[in-house]
Amino acid sequence: MTALDTDRIVTETAKLIADHYVFPDIAEQLSALLADRLAAGHYGAAGTAEELGALVTEDLQSVNGDRHLRLQYHAETVPAEPGGAVLAEITREADDSMNGVPLVRRLDGGVALLELAPIIFPMQLKDGATGETLRAALNLVACAEALIIDLRRTRGGSPDTVACICGYLLDESTHVNTTYWRDGDSYAQSWSPAYVPGPRFGGSKPLYVLTSGSSFSGAEELAYDLQQLGRAVVVGERSRGGAHPREGYTVHPHLEVTVPTGRSVNPVSGTDWEGVGVRPDIEVPAAEALERAHREALTALNATA
The missing domain is CATH 3.90.226.10 (2-enoyl-CoA Hydratase; Chain A, domain 1)
Incomplete structure (x- = not known):
């Protein structure tokens, strides 16, 4: 993976989070964090898409621990349409x-x-x-x-x-x-x-x-x-x-940004199970x-x- 690919992937990931993550204030923090880490050369150590996904995911989950928030690596090629990676994966799993x-x-x-x-x-x-x-x-x-x-x-x-x-x-x-x-x-x-x-x-x-x-x-x-x-x-x-429903966005043939775009509100408790x-x-x-x-x-x- 070239440095240019890394720059584009991380920059696009940061924008998707800023535009869609369910908590706008956290989204701003995460976007700034990714930009700072990119500028500091932190992601330059990643030699493969899988390694880059792991590094970015660690940073994405460092602010509020949202486990649905990831730059997820897929061994199979990720479809370009939103949510396509999940659809392809779960179809295979349903068969098994x-x-x-x-x-x-x-x-x-x-x-x-x-x-x-x-x-x-x-x-x-x-x-x-x-x-x-x-x-x-x-x-x-x-x-x-x-x-x-x-x-x-x-x-x-x-x-x-x-x-x-x-x-x-x-x-x-x-x-x-x-x-x-x-x-x-x-x-x-x-x-x-x-x-x-x-x-x-x-x-x-x-x-x-x-x-x-x-x-x-x-x-x-x-x-x-x-x-x-x-x-x-x-x-x-x-x-x-x-507890956060999420959407998937393809940013590389093997990398999908999974962005929580909503949150659950139980009608009895008034809250959800996120983080707890x-x-x-x-x-x-x-x-x-x-x-x-x-x-x-x-x-x-x-x-x-």
Whole structure:
């Protein structure tokens, strides 16, 4: 990578952040920081796109620790259109993960286990195949007496899909989240759907959500939304703490600037999980979370019986 390439990439990254990052004051600080570091020759040590991405990302996350804010390296060529890198990557991952539903299982005592990983995919991905798979899995567990949703390996997801999942776990359309967008200075509410295809698990049976220190972004939203509504008991470890929806911009064939352009505002708490993660109701090591949630579910079912 030439010095000219580095100058252009870092300068363009700084401009994208200044124009779009959800917090304008932080955006100004970050843009100035990148300019200063570039002028000081800090990025000249990077001999590859991957090394440059790591150096810039370290600086981008040094001000407020936003883990969605990155100059992300991709081994595969990054599509030029905004968000194209993510779309290409998650399409490959959907193919390798049963469309994001790697496990549906019946446990002892009438308890169902549903794992969503590695991502809660957009419903329309792969011409709607991901949505069909997810709906089928949710229909399948609807008859269970209690449900455990495993998000311990889930590192993100679509807010629209999160709302759809909530539709199967609640009895009526419910306000689950609000997003503030810097571009347009506007708010958009997210509601669970009033109608879902097929049977729903509903809003009264015992529900548990498993989290780990790796659970991130859209996975955290699902856990947080259900927890704040009082609908689910979260079991496991505190999650990573990334609440900002982001947009991706290609600045090099293998580098994508990921810029958070909005922030979540939960209708119950008035805040989100950014930087602090989702705190479990029952805190145990992630490896023990399933066993603990299963015990809790059986206890709850025995109590109602």
